[in-house]
Amino acid sequence: MKIYEKLYSPKTINTIKKDYGFSIKKNLGQNFLTDINVIDEIIKGSLITDNSLVVEIGPGIGVLTNEVSKIAKKVIAIEIDKKLIPILNDIFEDLDNVEVINDDILKTNINYIINKQEGITNVRIIGNLPYYITTPIIMKLLEDKVGADSITVMMQKEVASRIAANPGDKDCGAITYAVNYYSSVSKICNVSKNVFYPMPNVDSTVLRMDIHKEKTYNVKYEEMFFKCIKAGFGQRRKTLLNSLSSLKEFSKDDIKKALEETDVDFNRRAETLSIEEFSKISNVLGMKGKLS
Numbered sequence: 001m002k003i004y005e006k007l008y009s010p011k012t013i014n015t016i017k018k019d020y021g022f023s024i025k026k027n028l029g030q031n032f033l034t035d036i037n038v039i040d041e042i043i044k045g046s047l048i049t050d051n052s053l054v055v056e057i058g059p060g061i062g063v064l065t066n067e068v069s070k071i072a073k074k075v076i077a078i079e080i081d082k083k084l085i086p087i088l089n090d091i092f093e094d095l096d097n098v099e100v101i102n103d104d105i106l107k108t109n110i111n112y113i114i115n116k117q118e119g120i121t122n123v124r125i126i127g128n129l130p131y132y133i134t135t136p137i138i139m140k141l142l143e144d145k146v147g148a149d150s151i152t153v154m155m156q157k158e159v160a161s162r163i164a165a166n167p168g169d170k171d172c173g174a175i176t177y178a179v180n181y182y183s184s185v186s187k188i189c190n191v192s193k194n195v196f197y198p199m200p201n202v203d204s205t206v207l208r209m210d211i212h213k214e215k216t217y218n219v220k221y222e223e224m225f226f227k228c229i230k231a232g233f234g235q236r237r238k239t240l241l242n243s244l245s246s247l248k249e250f251s252k253d254d255i256k257k258a259l260e261e262t263d264v265d266f267n268r269r270a271e272t273l274s275i276e277e278f279s280k281i282s283n284v285l286g287m288k289g290k291l292s
Helices: 010-020 036-045 063-068 082-091 110-115 131-143 157-164 174-182 222-234 240-244 252-261 275-291
Strands: 052-057 074-079 098-102 122-128 150-156 183-191 204-211
Touching: 010 082, 036 063, 036 150, 036 183, 036 204, 052 063, 052 110, 063 074, 063 122, 074 082, 082 098, 131 150, 131 157, 131 174, 131 204, 150 157, 150 183, 157 174, 157 183, 157 204, 174 183, 174 204, 174 222, 174 275, 222 240, 222 275, 240 252, 252 275
Parallel strands: 052 074, 052 122, 074 098, 122 150
Antiparallel strands: 150 204, 183 204
16 A cells, blocks of 8 residues: 555645656546645535445545545545556555446446445435536436435536526526436535646536435426426527427427416526426426327
8 A cells, every 4th residue: 555645735646646657637627636625625515424335436546535535434436547546546455445446437337336335324426527527427427316315526616606506597507407306406615726736727616416315396207307498498598489499399389388388478588497387398298298
């Protein structure tokens, strides 16, 4: 086992780079945290306990992993970069509660990994996500109905603002409705770009998404629900009647009747709707599609 003092120190990061001949890959969004106070805030905000299974996405050189391992019962770190696996294995060689997996999170069966564990009462997913695939990762976890209590992730501040917005707010987007359909969102903290090595171009925000254990909204046709949201925000400057008319399986008259039936003004725009209103519209269209 290689022992490094303060994994979060830029000096330590440079030593590891030299020891292993490792180069930081910008295309994988590799920016390592260098502030222990931020790390502590993330761990606290993640609600990790001594009986938690923590699945970490993109551990890098283990900066966050190391601190989480001091609290959690088990940490499973999933890293896509093969060059980082020997580093992680060496650093955590003597820790029985850390397991390193070399895999692409977008192709990983998280539920299979979780279900293999025994004696776990809560599951927390954490990660410092690459900015360019933040949304696909979050949506994969939620759509797969991953068996976790929460997902706590760091992301670009602007993306976090959209996710954390309330449906119907001016800052909301399709991702707002999708994430809020599956979970309740809490902001943990903002993180300055100055506490990363190398320094990214933008500031970050950490959000925790507490996954709903039971169905929260009366959505009868989930696929149609998400189709309506996608259509509505695909042409968000258009009225709801026109944006939803992009749904090929329905005529404009069908859309108008559905909006009339649900008492939604067809001159409104998608970002003004609540999840409940999208739910009602999709239920009517879903039933019509089923009967066609």
